[in-house]
Amino acid sequence: GAGVSQSPSNKVTEKGKDVELRCDPISGHTALYWYRQSLGQGLEFLIYFQGNSAPDKSGLPSDRFSAERTGGSVSTLTIQRTQQEDSAVYLCASSFYYEQYFGPGTRLTVT
Amino acid sequence: ELKVEQNPLFLSMQEGKNYTIYCNYSTTSDRLYWYRQDPGKSLESLFVLLSNGAVKQEGRLMASLDTKARLSTLHITAAVHDLSATYFCAVDAETSGSRLTFGEGTQLTVNP
Numbered sequence: 284g285a286g287v288s289q290s291p292s293n294k295v296t297e298k299g300k301d302v303e304l305r306c307d308p309i310s311g312h313t314a315l316y317w318y319r320q321s322l323g324q325g326l327e328f329l330i331y332f333q334g335n336s337a338p339d340k341s342g343l344p345s346d347r348f349s350a351e352r353t354g355g356s357v358s359t360l361t362i363q364r365t366q367q368e369d370s371a372v373y374l375c376a377s378s379f380y381y382e383q384y385f386g387p388g389t390r391l392t393v394t
Numbered sequence: 395e396l397k398v399e400q401n402p403l404f405l406s407m408q409e410g411k412n413y414t415i416y417c418n419y420s421t422t423s424d425r426l427y428w429y430r431q432d433p434g435k436s437l438e439s440l441f442v443l444l445s446n447g448a449v450k451q452e453g454r455l456m457a458s459l460d461t462k463a464r465l466s467t468l469h470i471t472a473a474v475h476d477l478s479a480t481y482f483c484a485v486d487a488e489t490s491g492s493r494l495t496f497g498e499g500t501q502l503t504v505n506p
Binding site for chain 2: 314316318325326328331333339342374376378381382383384385386387388
């Protein structure tokens with residue numbers, strides 16, 4: 284079946300602009316996660332959605348970052364007023380029980 | 395704060411040789427995962443270890459878990475070039491819900 288998909292695969296933006304990254308989880312998966320992978324920080328947790336519960340936002344690095352999940356399916360990660368340190372690969376994962384399946388990622392470059 | 399440490403971080407080995415990658419973590423964990431990442435690609439799940447003493451094998455890779463020592467190992471037997479990749483361990487700790495905390499990754503290069 285279809286895996287986790289993310290779009291766009293690459294995004295180049297100017298410093299100060301807002302960006303939206305999209306994640307389509309595996310159908311039927313109730314949990315959705317966002318992680319960030321950068322050279323300096325490795326793989327970091329950002330935010331976690333589980334069903335209709337309030338999301339765990341404890342990994343978001345600043346209030347410029349927000350995410351929503353509509354209808355318990357698609358999720359959008361929004362970064363406002365992007366900074367160069369936001370450049371990274373943003374990975375989305377989904378799970379039904381505990382094993383997380385990762386999407387291909389969005390490579391964000393802030394110039 | 396949960397910490398996950400891998401060693402070595404870089405490993406260069408010859409085809410046919412054996413080696414072990416170690417993953418230590420700092421707190422009680424429900425589950426331990428191993429992932430593989432090829433350059434420019436996403437994370438591919440290799441193993442999920444759910445209990446003390448768990449051992450799983452797939453091809454030339456074998457993973458084990460010792461929850462008392464808070465240690466997992468990924469053993470490579472008779473390495474081949476196709477195993478060249480970065481390997482991450484990750485922990486799903488009781489106190490952090492379902493989110494994963496990753497190790498730094500071990501970059502493995504298998505030379506002919």
